[in-house]
Amino acid sequence: MGFAGRSIISLHDMTAADLEVIMDTSGRIKAGRETGFLQGRTIAVMFFEASTRTRLSFESAIQRSGGTVIGFANPASSSQSKGESFADTISTVTGYCDAMVIRHPVEGSARLASDIASVPVINAGDGANQHPTQTFLDLFTMKESFGRLEGLHIGMLGDLKYGRTVHSLATAMAMFGARMTFISPHTLQMPDMIKRELSQAGVSFREVRQPEEAGDDLDVLYVTRIQRERFGDPQEYESVAHSFRVTADTIRGLGGRVLVMHPLPRVDEIAEDVDRLPNAIYFRQAHNGIPTRQALLGLVTGGLS
Ligand code: CP
Secondary structure, eight states, X not given: OOSTTOOBOOGGGOOHHHHHHHHHXXXXXXXXXXXXXXXXXXEEEEEXXXXXXXXXXXXXXXXXXXXXXXXXXXXXXXXXXXXXXXXXXXXHHGGGOSEEEEEESSTTHHHHHHHHOSSOEEEEEETTTBOHHXXXXXXXXXXXXXXXXXXXXXXXXXXXXXXXHHHHHHHHHHHTTOEEEEEOOGGGOOOHHHHHHHHHTTOOEEEESSGGGGOSOOSEEEEOOOOGGGOSOHHHHXXXXXXXXXXXXXXXXXXXXXXXXXXXXXXXXXXXXXXXSTTBOHHHHHHTHHHHHXXXXXXXXXXXX
């Protein structure tokens, strides 16, 4: 399926070939070979939940590609604060733009928006479910670093239960024959639904509790914070908060060559001494949000093919 007019809601709707198109297009944009492709197009960026990287990189991506941004960073400044429904907001804004980017705390909201809107909808994170555009920049950063995705061994550390970035990433890495080691406290394990999906696809994964149990052949240690905002019970959060911390010693213990990634924001799960190591690529990763989001917007609006 081509990209023009298509909503991007979940990695489950995508193929490895789709992901290759996004990475190749991102590479051309990063090399300066595609410009001005959102000229004359208006993109609505509507954030019903907090963000720094996703919102600002989308807005920067739109402006750098010649497009115009409308939207809001906080639902309190929209008519939702007067009682307007989500569905009515989408039915209205679809007439004001050529594509919309939505972050919402409720799982399934982006899918609902795509059922209502007549323009492409991009899911910028829906609850603990999916964060596809984070995965696009994660894949692009790994391919930029290793020249390939096939056969990489990736350790995913942290809150694998509520972390939407790792849910999308696991589905994507499975398409490239990656090996995965899931590292988390018992109560924050990767959801059974995703493990079942990986097993059915014949993907190799194992589960351990601490990074040092992951072995010394990891290519990537992908760290995530504990998602405090998703816990119903603050005591449940406190019982797992600060249960792991990646330091320079952790990196040495993993063989010293592993690249450390993180979708950010960081709380305390990576010590700041790691930032100075060549292994730490999380800020380059965040900056790759620009070409990958430019690529996606260009493709879904038909400005790029
Ligand atoms: N990685 C990510 O989604 O960051 P923000 O919450 O700051 O957008």
